Amino acid sequence: MSTARTVRAGSTRAERAGDTREAILDAAERLFAERGVGEVSNRQIGLAAGQANNFAVGYHFGTKADLVRAVVRRYTTETERRRLDMLAQIQDAGPDELRAWLSCLVRPATGHLAALGVPSWRARCLAQFDTVPALRRIIVDESVATPSMGLALEGMFRLLPGLPADVRAERGDMSRLLMLHTLAERERALHERGPAEGDTAQEGRAEGDAAAGASWEATAVGLIDALTGLWQALVTTRPLSG
Secondary structure, three states, X not given: OOOOOOOOOOOOHHXXXXXXXXXXXXXXXXXXXXXXXXXXXXXHHHHHOOOOOOOHHHHHHOOHHHHHHHHHHXXXXXXXXXXXXXXXXXXXXXXXXXXXXXXXXXXXXXXXXXXXXXXXXXXXXXXXXXXXXHHHHHHHHHHHOOHHHHHHHHHHHHOOOOOOHHHHHHHHXXXXXXXXXXXXHHHHHHHHHOOOOOOOOHHHHHHHHHHHHHHHHHHHHHHHHHXXXXXXXXXXXXXXXX
16 A cells, blocks of 8 residues: 655645655655564665655655654654643542553553554654664654653652662663554554455444544553553562672
C-alpha cells in the first residue's frame, strides 16, 4: 500500500515542501516498520514517497539519524499534547493512585495510535528504532525527556519514595520496552486482521474504526495493569557489583 501523499494543486512553494516532507515521513515510517532501519535506503524512501530525485530525503532531512528524529518527533508532538491535557485535569487533585499517573504515560500513546486508524505503522516503526542503540537514544531524548513526561514521572515517584535510584532506572527501561513492543504488536495484529467485514460501506468502515478503538482501549488497560504491578513489585536485595 503506498503512503505517498498528493501535492496540492495551486499550493505555494512552502506548502509543496511541507507536503513532500510529510510524504517522505509517511514512506519512511512504513518502510522502517516493515523492513527495519538498516534495510532501507534514502533512495527507496524517496521512491515510495513519489520523489524522482534520489537526493530528496537528504535535501529535506539531512542524515538518516535526522530523518529518524523527525519521525519520532511527529509522534511525540501529538503524545505530548495529549499528556499535557491529561495532566491539566489531574494535577490539581494530586491523585494518590499510581494508576492515575501511569495512565498519563500510556493513554497519550494508545489514544494517538487509535486516532491514526488502520492500517498504521508508527508503533512498529518506533519499535524498530529501539533495536538500534544509536537510534534508541533519539527515542529517549525525544519522548522521555519532555515536559509532560517529567511531570508524570514526578507525580509517580512521589508515590514510590523508597524505590532506590538504580531500581527506578531499571524499571524505567523495562516500562519503555514493555510499552513500545506491546504497542507494536497490537498495531501489527490490527493490520493483519484488516478492515472489518463489509468495510466497503461507510457503516462498515465506522464499525472497523470502533473495533480498532476498542482494541487500543483494551491495550491501554492491560499496559496500565502490568506497569502498576511492575512498579509496585518487591525489591530484592542485590549483590554488590564486582
